[in-house]
Amino acid sequence: MDQVKQRLKEVGESKSEQLKELVREHGDKVLQEVTIGQVLSGMKGVVALLTDTSKLDPSEGIRFRGYSIPELRAKLPKIREDGEPLPEGLFYLMLIGEIPDKATVDFISQEWARRAQGIPDHVFKVIDSLPITAHPMIQFNTAILAMSTESHFRRAYMAGMDKKDYWGPMYEGVMDLISRLPVITAYIYRRCFHGQKHIKPDPSLDWAGNIAHMMGHSSEEAKRLMRLYMVLHADHEGGNVSAHATHLVGTALSNPYYSFSAGMNGLAGPLHGMANQEVMHWLEKLIKEIGTETPSVDQIKEYAIATLEQGRVIPGYGHAVLRKTDPRFSEQLNFAKKYIPDAPLIQLVSKIYEVVPDVLASTGKVKNPWPNVDAISGSLLSSYGIKEFPIYTVLFGVSRSLGVLTSLIWDRIYGMPLERPSSQTFDWFEEQGKQK
Ligand code: NMX
Ligand code: MLT
Numbered sequence: 001m002d003q004v005k006q007r008l009k010e011v012g013e014s015k016s017e018q019l020k021e022l023v024r025e026h027g028d029k030v031l032q033e034v035t036i037g038q039v040l041s042g043m044k045g046v047v048a049l050l051t052d053t054s055k056l057d058p059s060e061g062i063r064f065r066g067y068s069i070p071e072l073r074a075k076l077p078k079i080r081e082d083g084e085p086l087p088e089g090l091f092y093l094m095l096i097g098e099i100p101d102k103a104t105v106d107f108i109s110q111e112w113a114r115r116a117q118g119i120p121d122h123v124f125k126v127i128d129s130l131p132i133t134a135h136p137m138i139q140f141n142t143a144i145l146a147m148s149t150e151s152h153f154r155r156a157y158m159a160g161m162d163k164k165d166y167w168g169p170m171y172e173g174v175m176d177l178i179s180r181l182p183v184i185t186a187y188i189y190r191r192c193f194h195g196q197k198h199i200k201p202d203p204s205l206d207w208a209g210n211i212a213h214m215m216g217h218s219s220e221e222a223k224r225l226m227r228l229y230m231v232l233h234a235d236h237e238g239g240n241v242s243a244h245a246t247h248l249v250g251t252a253l254s255n256p257y258y259s260f261s262a263g264m265n266g267l268a269g270p271l272h273g274m275a276n277q278e279v280m281h282w283l284e285k286l287i288k289e290i291g292t293e294t295p296s297v298d299q300i301k302e303y304a305i306a307t308l309e310q311g312r313v314i315p316g317y318g319h320a321v322l323r324k325t326d327p328r329f330s331e332q333l334n335f336a337k338k339y340i341p342d343a344p345l346i347q348l349v350s351k352i353y354e355v356v357p358d359v360l361a362s363t364g365k366v367k368n369p370w371p372n373v374d375a376i377s378g379s380l381l382s383s384y385g386i387k388e389f390p391i392y393t394v395l396f397g398v399s400r401s402l403g404v405l406t407s408l409i410w411d412r413i414y415g416m417p418l419e420r421p422s423s424q425t426f427d428w429f430e431e432q433g434k435q436k
Pocket of ligand 2: 236240319372
């Protein structure tokens with residue numbers, strides 16, 4: 001058993017006992033009232049999930065196991081003191097609940113580099129059988145499903161493993177899956193946008209540095225950006241579409257590949273992870289229609305109002321939970337201001353930030369007029385030379401694997417049962433509305 005799995009075993013055993021005791025002793029305790037409005041508007045604010053890896057505060061933003069993003073950037077191990085934290089460290093923090101030392105992070109980097117070599121050939125053949133015009137998310141998700149032939153979890157289940165031990169093969173599958181996503185991503189990227197000229201992983205590099213390297217953006221600056229990107233998108237508590245879908249499918253004891261694939265199908269929606277690509281189309285169209293990369297505040301305002309009048313959303317703005325500017329947006333903006341202050345796209349994003357919140361607030365219905373993580377991530381990638389928008393949601397997905405898959409391991413540690421809420425008919429809801 002490797003050292004991370006050993007520590008997980010120690011932490012997990014007592015936690016799963018605590019959960020059983022909580023349910024035994026306080027299972028009848030009422031948590032909250034739920035209104036018809038909440039159920040019929042996407043269950044917003046309904047507490048229905050147990051997720052330890054991170055928690056979202058509407059004003060403060062995300063905290064990973066209690067740590068804010070600035071705290072993580074200060075505390076998690078880095079390669080260089082002035083660099084970005086390594087996502088391997090965030091993975092360990094989300095999995096174990098403790099900040100790792102650099103030796104542990106190096107162990108995870110090496111372990112992932114080793115496991116990344118095990119992708120079976122048929123996965124690349126399956127990708128190659130798709131047209132290069134197929135959206136990278138289609139190719140990514142197809143590859144994830146194709147990799148499920150390797151599932152330790154399925155093999156253990158078929159062999160009749162005791163359910164209290166399910167977390168073990170789940171951990172092995174998750175480690176394999178996370179390790180292999182960068183290779184798959186770079187393969188798809190090079191296939192679609194760089195004439196199939198593939199670049200081998202460099203086993204001496206960290207996980208995120210290797211993504212940049214294999215994509216062909218191997219400057220130190222691009223690697224630093226990739227480390228930031230992979231940390232910022234890793235998790236957003238349990239209720240977002242990708243986390244919720246991964247968890248839900250996992251409760252049927254589907255293997256980690258099936259479960260993660262479900263989450264990635266959700267991430268591919270334009271209101272969720274695909275918003276990063278949508279933002280770029282919105283910016284491109286703005287530049288084309290106005291005829292300049294440096295539009296005035298009034299021109300941006302007019303363009304934003306026209307988007308709303310066409311019955312469309314302004315991508316990159318709004319959030320189901322946040323009620324302030326997303327700190328993931330602010331962190332990226334600060335990063336850009338530090339390293340590439342003159343980048344035209346970053347200047348445009350900053351100007352849009354001055355205008356759009358007022359436009360959205362003036363509708364009187366948008367609950368959060370502030371930018372989210374996607375309002376800037378594509379502009380940042382593009383400014384570093386990663387200009388092919390369709391890969392952006394795949395990169396989001398690679399990062400999101402860290403959070404949703406650590407949660408999936410914890411679901412098996414806790415022995416979470418099949419999730420099966422009730423539904424009711426329209427007539428039932430109407431009847432409830434009439435009752436005093
Ligand atoms: N542009 C235009 N209208 C908006 C926007 C926006 N950015 N955000 C919310 N609204 C509308 C929303 O469509 C709804 O309209 P209607 O009543 O006509 O159906 C109304 O405002 C109330 O919606 P909210 O309760 O504020 O938002 P909700 O929780 O339903 O949805 C989002 C949250 C994130 C789906 C929504 O803000 C949105 O569509 N934003 C643009 C897409 C986007 O950036 N998504 C990325 C989210 C982050 N991520 O990576 O997942
Ligand atoms: C996310 O990162 O998952 C998004 O901000 C969406 C959400 O939290 O609902």
